[in-house]
Every structure is written in C-alpha cells, then in structure tokens.
Amino acid sequence: MSRTLGLVLVTFALLAAVAAPVLAPHATDAHFGGLLNAPPTVVHFADASGGWHAPFIYRWRLVSQLEQRYEEDLSTRVRLAWFSGGHVVQSSDEGAAPLLLLGADSYGRDVFTRLLFGARTSLGLAVTAALGALLIGATLGGLAGFAGGVFDDVLMRAADFVMVLPAIYVALALRAVLPLVLTASEVFGLLASIFAIVGAPFVARGVRAIVRSERRLDYAVAAEALGASDARLLFRHLLPSARGFMAVQMTLLIPAFIVAEATLSYVGLGFPDPIASWGTMLHDASSNIRVFADFPWLLSPAAAMFLVVLGVNLVLQNRRSEDVRHIGVRHTQRL
C-alpha cells in the first residue's frame, strides 16, 4: 500500500520533470509585472450568482500596492484555453489574467512553471550525481576489495575519513573554493562532481565488502581456475553481485543530493538566479521575511522536495530496513 503510494509520487515527479515544457503554462523567465507575489489563481466552476460554466478563472486586482494584497475581479470570467500553443492548459487572456496555479514569486514569475522546470534541474542533478557516485564508488570499492593489501588499506582509511565528516560542509568547502559566480552548466557539472565525490565512499565501502566475501565463493574460484582474467573476474562475475546494494544506495543518495542542492542554492552557492531549481526558488523566497506568513506558496519547492523524498523512502521502506542499522539512514540525514 505505502509502496504503491511511493511509486506514484516518484513517477509523478519524474513525469513532471520530463514533460515540464508541455505541462507548464509559461516560460521559466516570463515576468508578470503587475502580479508580484500574487496568490494562486483559483479555478472556478460556478460564478458568483451560482451559474455553472466550463472551468474559468478570475483575474487578480491589486488592492494594496504596499502590502501586495490581491482580490479577484469578479466582473469578467476568463476561460481556460486547453491544448493551445504547445501547452496543456493556459489562460485565454495570458496578458491580463495569466494562469498562476501556485501563485507568482517576488519577480512576478509563475511558481508552478518554475517548480516543474526546477524538478528537471534538481532531479537531473541528483540522478547524475548519484550515477557518478556509484561509478566512482563501485570502481574503487571493487578494486580495493579485489586487490586487497596496501591499496585496500589506504583507500578504506580515506573513505572512513571522508565518511566521518559532515558531508554538507565538505560540499560547501569544495564549492566555495571555485569562483563564486559561474554559469548554470558549469554549476551543474561542478555540483554533480562534488556530490559524486562526497557520496562515493558510502558506495565504495559496501561494494568492497561484497567483492571480498564473494571472491571466496566457489563460483569465483571456479572462474579463476578456468582462466578468467582479473578484469573479467571482477567486472563480469563479482561486481554484478553488488547490484542490489548499488540500487539501494542509489535511492539513498538521490534524496540526499536533492536536499544538498537545495541547501547550497539556498545559501547562494548553487545555481545562478534565472535558472529554476528547487533550491534557487527557496533562495528567492527567503529574501522576504513575509514569505512564511503571507506568501506561503513560495515554499512549494519545499513541499515538492518532501513529497519526492517521501516517495523514494516509501518505495524503499522494506528493502531498507535491512540496511538501516549500518549506514543507510544517515544519508538523508547528513547531506
């Protein structure tokens, strides 16, 4: 039951990220000058006098410039335009009454649109970084477990050392070493590599243990006796036995990396401004202290992040319970 819910949440997030350009009513950087911090538009079915209509919206009218309070202008109904202009749904009067399903941010940009495109950036980065961590971790861990000796000792000591450190500080320090202002694609590559490096020791430790114990088993000995080369033995026979472990690690690392990106972007060391990611959206929101009391829709990236992490955790729930006592639980916590 809860597993199904988790799957639904994860699928939903992935779909949103993939189909963002179609699902989103606007472009990520479209500004609606008169609608700074406007609340979410409500989709109505019945008008004020109780007559039923096809779904429609009202436009926002600015009531107080100072407090940025808005009221619905009940005089005209604005129809929704379905499947037009390459978008699933839009307002039929985009200029005056745009469809803002989750309101607008302090620049007057559509939060819903940015949330969808932000999913691309945030999830894309997390998945890329997790794949990188698996690649580095599995290679080093596999080699260490296979070779043994000094190589193994040095590598595992180094891994232990990195694992002791609070990962977010390591990421922060590595990020801060590089120029503070970078382009979006540079930031993407940089953060992905930093996260991969920070996450790799967790993978390497487990893979090493698995390779070491598998190597003593009959099938490995048999393969060796039949003349399999070291590389073949390691990559074709031993590493595949760590697949299950790596799948679990991947699902542990992704939520951790989503949160890490958000944290770094929140403090201004992540993606530069016009790029939408869940972290930069929270960063924008945090510039205004009234966000918590008056503009809560600006916190929707936090809600999205929670749902994705919850989804992954629910999918994993049973598989993880075996892993939990070792190092599993720490990921979501520490990054």
Place this chain on the structure above:
Amino acid sequence: MTWYFARRLAFAAFLVIAVSSASLVLARLAPGDFVTESAGTEISRQTLEQQRARYGLNKSLGEQYRDWLAAAARLDFGYSMQYGRPVRDLVPERAANTAILALAALVFATLIGLPLGIISGSRKSGVLPGMIRATSVVLLSMPPLLTSLFLLFIAARTGWLPIGGMHSAIVPPGGALADLLRHLVVPAAAVGLPLAAMLERLQSQAMSEVIGEPFVLATLSRGVPRSRIVWRGAFKAALRPVAAVYGLVIGTLLSGSFAVEVITTWPGLGNLMLQALRSRDVYLVAGCAGAGALFLACGTLLSDLALAVVDPRASETRAERA
C-alpha cells in the same frame, strides 16, 4: 583497551589538524582573496598590495601555512579580516551557540525518540505503534532544511514563537534565559525531529528483536509483568545498537544544524563558516573548520568510550580490525 583508546585519540587529533589545514589550503587556493572580495572598484594596485601585506596574504602558500601552523601551536589562530577580531575570540562564541543548539536537539530527540521506539517496537500491531511508525517515515523524509522551513511557517502563521535569531533586541519580561529558550524551540526542533524519527526507528527495531528472544518469554512465564520487562529488561538489552549510533549522530547534528542555522539565522558556527568562505576570510575558515572537527572528534571519542563500556567486545574487535 588502553592501546585502543590511544589509537582513537591519535585519530581525533589527526582529524582536527587535517581538517583545519585542508580548509586553510582550500580557502587560500580559491580565486580571489579577502582584499579583492571586500574592496570597492575604486582601489589602486598599491593599496591592494598594502592591504595584502597587512593580512599576510602576499606570502606564498607554503610560507603562509607554515606560519599559521607555528602560530596555531601557540594557540594563536590568526586574525579574522572580516570582523577585525582574533579568530580565537570569535570562534568559541559561535561554537558555543552551535553547541547549545545541537545539545538541545539531541536531548529533544532522545527524550522523544527512545520511548516512542520502545512503544512501537514492543508491539507488532495496534493503532499507537502504527501512528508512531507512520510519523517516523514522514519525518525521515524531512531533512532539517525542510523541518526548519515548515516550523518557521507555523511559527509565523500562529505568532507563537519568534522566527529567527537567538535573542530579542530588547530583553522581554521574564528574563534573558526565557527569551533564549523561546528562540531555541524552532531550531532545536528542526534539527531534533528527523533525529528523533531515526532514533525511534532504530530503537523500535532493536526492541522487536529483543522481544523475540527466549529470555523475554522465560521472564514472562515466570509472571513478571509485561510492562516491567519492556521498560526495564528489554530496553537495556536493546540499547546497544542505539548507543552505537550516537557516535555518528554528532556528524548528523553538525550537518543538520548548518541548514537550520542559515534558515533561522541562528548565530552559530555554520553561519560563521559560510560568511568566512564567501568573503575568503582564510584564517576564520580554518578556525571554524577546526572547531567543527573538534566537536566531531570529541563526539566520536565519547561514543567509542560509551560503546566500550556498554559492550566490551567493541574495543577488541575494532582494535583487531584496525
């Protein structure tokens, strides 16, 4: 046993030195330095050089590191360029604030997590254990970044608690301590809630394993009340795996408190480190990193000690492995 602790102590010392050295070198290698980051556009090359010389930034990396290390051995950790104060005065102040936050969160998490874990672990089914379990899963999906945003949202909506900072500008009636405690609630709960969920899960698992053991059945059959077995005997037996986690928790606390400090503007080590990194205040970066590493080292040492007391096997097996 003594040998084991000597090794752990050596590792702790190495941790502190390596972390602060690495952060000094990293901060120094970063493009730009404090002078270029803080100077306006209208500054002559000559003034730039003068400023650099004043802060000792014109030396080569090797020289600078050597001088810093020599001074650090005399407990002089350099001078924060941004604050114009010695690092030795600045860091302990902020580290104390982080320690207050971390300690409050740890106590909070322990007091909530362990009893709930005992309740949910000692029964297989039931409404209460089910609810506890579900809450834990939800909270485990909320890292401190999200809990602090959520709690701030609630605090701002209800107006019950202050939303950020550590002290009010004017001390309210009730005294400074009460004011501090009011400010502490949101950050401590933000760090503590996910931790409580983690402890609850661990305790619950350890409990359910212990409950299944023959000695529990034997005691039950002798007529000892169930509640007594659960809260006295089984609880103690289940404590060992949980105690092992406390050593790792200190890292979790430091990581978690970083996001929380930034979001709730708690004047702690994380905030200071962030400022120092951004303004390229190299000595302050090294000082903060060193203080953080010291926390970490003390935490792991304490937990090793506690674990060796609870379970003497720990020191032997670990020593053999090492």
